[in-house]
Amino acid sequence: MTKIQLIETLATRSGLSKKDVDRLLDAFVSLVTEKIKAGEKVAVTGFGTFSVTERKARTGVNPQNPSQKIQIPAMKVPKFTAGKTLKDSLK
Numbered sequence: 020m021t022k023i024q025l026i027e028t029l030a031t032r033s034g035l036s037k038k039d040v041d042r043l044l045d046a047f048v049s050l051v052t053e054k055i056k057a058g059e060k061v062a063v064t065g066f067g068t069f070s071v072t073e074r075k076a077r078t079g080v081n082p083q084n085p086s087q088k089i090q091i092p093a094m095k096v097p098k099f100t101a102g103k104t105l106k107d108s109l110k
Contacts (some may be wrong), residue, residue, distance in 0.1 A: 055097060065104035072098045 020028075028046060030037045051061050051069050061069040074096050080085040 037097050063102070065102050066103045067105055070098050070100070077082045 026037055026040045030040045054061050055071045074094050076093040077091050079089050080087050081089045
């Protein structure tokens with residue numbers, strides 16, 4: 020499902036205009052990004068939790084030249100953990 024399809028479906032189900040749903044979705048993404056960037060977790064009960072985690076530096080392999088080792092630096096990466104209700108709905 021693309022963002023456009025998501026907006027159309029949410030507009031149909033909620034009775035809101037596509038423009039309002041688009042602004043709401045953009046605001047949600049912006050807020051989640053802002054909060055996890057600040058080191059906070061964003062938990063949507065029943066759906067899941069957005070957070071940021073630190074990935075340690077490691078040695079990797081250059082895919083174009085497998086004999087060449089490369090150093091991959093430490094970095095922060097976004098993480099999503101599905102909530103119980105979401106997990107249970109997939110069973």
